[in-house]
Amino acid sequence: MTDEQEPLNPNGGSGQPSYSSGVTPSLADTGVYHREDEKLLQGRSRSLYAMSENVDTFFNSREDTNMRMSAGGSGNGNAPRSYSVSANGQVSYQTPLQMGRSELYENLPFVAVPGMQKKERNLSKAFASFAAELDVLEADQLNLKATHKHLSSKEKEDYRKSANLLLLEELEADRNVVTVPLIFAVIAASTSQFLVGYNTGVMNAPESVVFPGHSTASWSAAVAAFAVGGPFGANFAGTLADSRGRRGALMIVIWTFLLGGLIQTFAMNMLAIIIARCTLGLASGLSSVLVPIYLGEMAPPTLRGTLGTISQFALVIGILVADLLAFPFATESGWRLLFVVTPILSGLQLLCSPFLLESPRWILGRDPKSRKARFIIKRLRGLRYEQEIETEVTHFVAASQVQHVDTDDSVDSSNAAVAMFRDKSVQRLVVCAIILQLAQQLCGINAVFYYSTMFFDGVIDNPLVGTTIVGAVNVVATWVALLLMDSCGRKTLILWSSGGMFFSCVAIVLSLLGYFNNMVALGAVNAYVSFFEIGLGPIPWLIVAEMFDAKYVASAMSVSGQVNWSCNFIIGLVFPYMNKYLGPYSFAPFALVLLGTFVFASIWLPETRGTTPEELQTDLVQRKSTVVFHNIDIEGNYNADLGGEWRMALEQLREEEEEAENRT
Numbered sequence: 179m180t181d182e183q184e185p186l187n188p189n190g191g192s193g194q195p196s197y198s199s200g201v202t203p204s205l206a207d208t209g210v211y212h213r214e215d216e217k218l219l220q221g222r223s224r225s226l227y228a229m230s231e232n233v234d235t236f237f238n239s240r241e242d243t244n245m246r247m248s249a250g251g252s253g254n255g256n257a258p259r260s261y262s263v264s265a266n267g268q269v270s271y272q273t274p275l276q277m278g279r280s281e282l283y284e285n286l287p288f289v290a291v292p293g294m295q296k297k298e299r300n301l302s303k304a305f306a307s308f309a310a311e312l313d314v315l316e317a318d319q320l321n322l323k324a325t326h327k328h329l330s331s332k333e334k335e336d337y338r339k340s341a342n343l344l345l346l347e348e349l350e351a352d353r354n355v356v357t358v359p360l361i362f363a364v365i366a367a368s369t370s371q372f373l374v375g376y377n378t379g380v381m382n383a384p385e386s387v388v389f390p391g392h393s394t395a396s397w398s399a400a401v402a403a404f405a406v407g408g409p410f411g412a413n414f415a416g417t418l419a420d421s422r423g424r425r426g427a428l429m430i431v432i433w434t435f436l437l438g439g440l441i442q443t444f445a446m447n448m449l450a451i452i453i454a455r456c457t458l459g460l461a462s463g464l465s466s467v468l469v470p471i472y473l474g475e476m477a478p479p480t481l482r483g484t485l486g487t488i489s490q491f492a493l494v495i496g497i498l499v500a501d502l503l504a505f506p507f508a509t510e511s512g513w514r515l516l517f518v519v520t521p522i523l524s525g526l527q528l529l530c531s532p533f534l535l536e537s538p539r540w541i542l543g544r545d546p547k548s549r550k551a552r553f554i555i556k557r558l559r560g561l562r563y564e565q566e567i568e569t570e571v572t573h574f575v576a577a578s579q580v581q582h583v584d585t586d587d588s589v590d591s592s593n594a595a596v597a598m599f600r601d602k603s604v605q606r607l608v609v610c611a612i613i614l615q616l617a618q619q620l621c622g623i624n625a626v627f628y629y630s631t632m633f634f635d636g637v638i639d640n641p642l643v644g645t646t647i648v649g650a651v652n653v654v655a656t657w658v659a660l661l662l663m664d665s666c667g668r669k670t671l672i673l674w675s676s677g678g679m680f681f682s683c684v685a686i687v688l689s690l691l692g693y694f695n696n697m698v699a700l701g702a703v704n705a706y707v708s709f710f711e712i713g714l715g716p717i718p719w720l721i722v723a724e725m726f727d728a729k730y731v732a733s734a735m736s737v738s739g740q741v742n743w744s745c746n747f748i749i750g751l752v753f754p755y756m757n758k759y760l761g762p763y764s765f766a767p768f769a770l771v772l773l774g775t776f777v778f779a780s781i782w783l784p785e786t787r788g789t790t791p792e793e794l795q796t797d798l799v800q801r802k803s804t805v806v807f808h809n810i811d812i813e814g815n816y817n818a819d820l821g822g823e824w825r826m827a828l829e830q831l832r833e834e835e836e837e838a839e840n841r842t
Contacts, residue, residue, distance in 0.1 A: 265804035274313075274810055276569055278305040278349045281798070282479035283577035287731035288539060290473035292490040293663040293720040294483030302349040302480065308798050310342035312810040352478035357560045362533040363476045364485060366428065368492040369527050370465040373435050373520055375496025377404065377458045378624070382631050382645055383504035384513045389448055396448045398754040401628050403455035404462070405747030411463020412739035416732065418464070424472045424537035431468060432527045434461035439520030458520070459743075467739055471732070475537040476558060487660060490716070494656050497627060498649035504642055542574050581729045595733040607725050608734065610783055614672070614718035615738045617775040619745030621679060622768035623710050625753040626703065632757060633703075633764075637696045644700055651704045655711035668717050668724070669785040675713020676775040682706035683769035690762030714775070718742075725784070 261271045272280065282301055286294070314337050318329045329337070381401050418427040438457030445451045473485045500516070507515045535558065541551040555561065555570050598604060626633070630648055634641035662671060682705045689699035722734045757764045 260808060260810050262805050262807045272569075274309045274345055275348050278302070278309065278345060279479070280573050280576060281305050282349070283573040284580045286479045286482060287581065287723055287726075288474040288482075288577070289470040289723060289731055289735065290477060290482045290486035290489060291470055291719055291723040292483065292487040293660065293716050294486060294723055296483075296664050297724055298480050298483050299350075302346055304792075304798055306342050306346035306349060308802075309345055309810060310338045312807050313341045314338050316807075316810050350480055352480045353484070355478070355560055356481075357558055359533065359535050359554075359557045360476060362530055363473065363535065364488060366432075366527050366530055366534055367469045367473050368489050369523055370428070370431055370435070370461075371469055371489040372492040372496040372499075373458075373523060374462040374465050375493035376500045376519060377455075377462060377496075378493075379497040379500035379627050379649065380516055380519075381455070382501065382628060383508040383642055384516060385632065387508060387510045387513050388451065390510070392448050394754050394758065396452075398751055400448060400451045400455050401754075402747050402750035403452045404459040405743055405750050407456045407459025407461070408463035408466070408743035408746060409740050411460045411465075412467050412736065412743055413463075415464045415467035415739075416736050419468055419471060419540075423540050424468065424475060425534050426536075427464070427468050428472055428534070429531060431461050431464045432524050432531070434458075434464065436521050436524035436528070439517065439522075439524060443514050443517040443521060445517075463739070463743055466743075467736060470735070472537060475539040476535070478559070491653070491656060494649075494653050498646070498653055501642070501646040501649040504645070508642070538571075539574050539578060542571065543578055546571075546575055581731075595737055598730045598733045598737075601730075604726060604730060606782075606784070607721075608737075611718065611722055611726075611734055611738050612741055613775075613778060614714070614721065614783075615741040616745055617676070617771060617778075618714050618718050619742055619749055620768070620771045621676075621710070621714060621775070622683075622749060622753070622765065622771075623707070623714070624746055624749050625756075625768070626707060628750055629753055629757065630703070632754070634700070637690075637699050644703070647700070648704060648707055652707050652711060655708040656715070658708075659712040659716055662712055663716065663720070667785045668721055669779060669783050671713040672717055672779045672783060673713075673776060675709050675715075675717070676772045676779060678709030679706050679714070680769055680772040680776060682709060683765045683772060686765045687763060687769070690764075 260273050260277075261269055262277070263269050282298070282305075285301055286298060314329075314334050317337055318334065321327065321329050381404075385397055415427065418430065422430065434457060438454050438461055441450060441457060442454035445454060469489055470486060473489065474482050477485050499519075503516055503519070507513060535554045536550075538551045538554045538558065541548045541554070545551070551574075552567050552571060555574075556567050559566075559570060561567050561570065599608060626648060630645045631641040634644035638644050659671075682702045685694070685702035686699055686706065688694055689696065689702060718738065719735070722738055723731055726734050753764070756767065760766065
């Protein structure tokens with residue numbers, strides 16, 4: 179557990195403080211770690227010791243403590259505790275693993291966004307390499323003090339590799355800890371995203387069978403109404419989450435889906451359909467903001483990208499399921515069965531709601547001493563001991579402070595957005611984020627998901643087949659995009675995406691003009707969707723999570739969501755008229771938008787920086803250059819923690835056996 183108020187000797191030592199040979203990171207001209215000059219180390223040690231005279235008891239060195247341990251006088255039997263001292267004399271007691279998890283908490287935003295796995299892994303690699311280097315530096319100093327010789331290059335490399343691999347394995351162990359409460363959170367949140375996708379595509383097929391004889395205006399209004407509620411939901415989601423809690427806000431989303439689904443299922447006319455679609459859009463706008471926040475705050479840092487990917491797959495699978503169910507139910511007698519899926523799934527979510535937990539971060543933000551938050555963390559992380567729980571609480575609180583935006587009124591989330599727009603260091607990123615959101619919708623992708631059946635009418639014999647193929651390609655392309663995001667730069671993917679979609683639009687127009695057969699048009703639409711999913715689909719959201727400071731991520735996502743939903747509404751409303759009056763040239767405006775996006779990305783969009791292990795490692799060294807680390811013994815701390823856990827487990831087992839004997 180980290181305790182920065184009372185620096186006490188954890189080894190039970192007494193008498194005069196003994197200052198251990200600390201190590202501090204530094205940068206060579208090449209940006210690679212190196213052992214500091216001995217005089218510089220001694221100078222920093224003397225300076226730091228002078229600043230820390232007010233500390234009651236200072237830790238003993240690694241070798242002194244090991245001698246006491248071997249003699250049986252270690253007090254609590256633990257290995258020497260690692261700690262760090264900042265330039266102002268503040269002492270932080272954390273093991274290397276705890277330091278690494280703290281870095282992950284502070285540098286990864288509390289949102290679950292698909293594609294963040296790369297940054298999560300790179301951060302883990304960067305810190306593992308950083309800590310392993312500190313371990314080698316300290317071991318070299320101790321060896322020099324004991325034998326008057328430095329470690330050989332081979333010994334250093336072996337030491338470095340062993341420590342690096344061990345710490346990296348421990349940092350990524352959270353990926354394997356999936357508890358029942360976290361599973362229920364994922365199921366509830368992913369179901370909401372599934373309903374977003376389902377209601378995006380459900381109006382595609384039944385146009386001709388839902389209240390036959392309706393006008394083009396009434397149907398386009400019903401489709402576009404979905405995007406009318408969306409911006410309002412995205413705008414109020416943050417305020418709702420702050421006032422009602424993440425779980426409370428998610429419950430409102432579920433009830434809103436249920437209400438909209440019931441109105442749509444039992445609608446008596448097109449006006450009721452429009453009202454229902456607006457209600458469902460409101461729920462979808464809320465969900466698009468709340469689900470990433472809820473999952474991001476419930477999951478450990480190394481799982482946030484994975485959970486974001488799951489929610490994204492839930493959305494695209496929802497679109498595909500809507501297309502598949504249209505085959506049996508897109509009829510004059512069965513169209514209500516298409517709409518009843520939404521209230522049924524919402525009802526199942528309500529049945530699961532007693533198992534949903536509140537976000538511990540939200541509770542700790544209101545009361546850092548909350549016992550309820552500690553109980554939730556214990557269940558979420560599968561922890562058993564109070565010390566582990568308090569360490570996790572420390573990570574939550576410290577990360578929340580780092581990611582907090584200072585405003586005149588911290589309660590008003592709009593002030594955070596204003597602060598973001600005024601910060602000149604991120605203004606270019608804000609402009610890029612907004613333009614990419616404009617491009618994502620104005621490229622016409624939702625014209626395909628809303629109206630592909632209308633578009634394919636006359637192009638192929640059964641428009642539903644074309645629509646379903648597009649939905650299936652969308653799911654596969656989402657999976658391919660995840661593979662590409664691990665190996666390609668974000669700017670590169672945007673260029674390939676916008677360029678590929680541009681040529682697909684050209685092929686679609688030429689096919690509709692008769693230069694190619696109709697199968698080319700079908701293939702071009704699928705290529706158009708595939709290129710969308712590798713770039714313009716995920717990158718506008720991912721770039722927010724990767725390129726903005728963690729404290730601005732929530733504000734940037736809120737602004738992006740409102741822009742996205744507003745453009746979504748425009749496309750949903752005007753495409754039927756574009757298809758009617760432009761005919762074969764209906765995709766030409768989208769081609770112009772894509773051409774402009776390609777030019778913008780190639781000239782002004784910055785490539786993602788600061789996300790490779792080397793860049794993150796360099797940044798870590800610079801941030802920690804004034805901190806001196808002590809007892810960075812990764813293997814020793816690991817073995818000590820493991821031994822301590824066994825001792826606690828055996829002690830608990832013995833107590834349970836004694837209680838059982840007393841009862842009998």
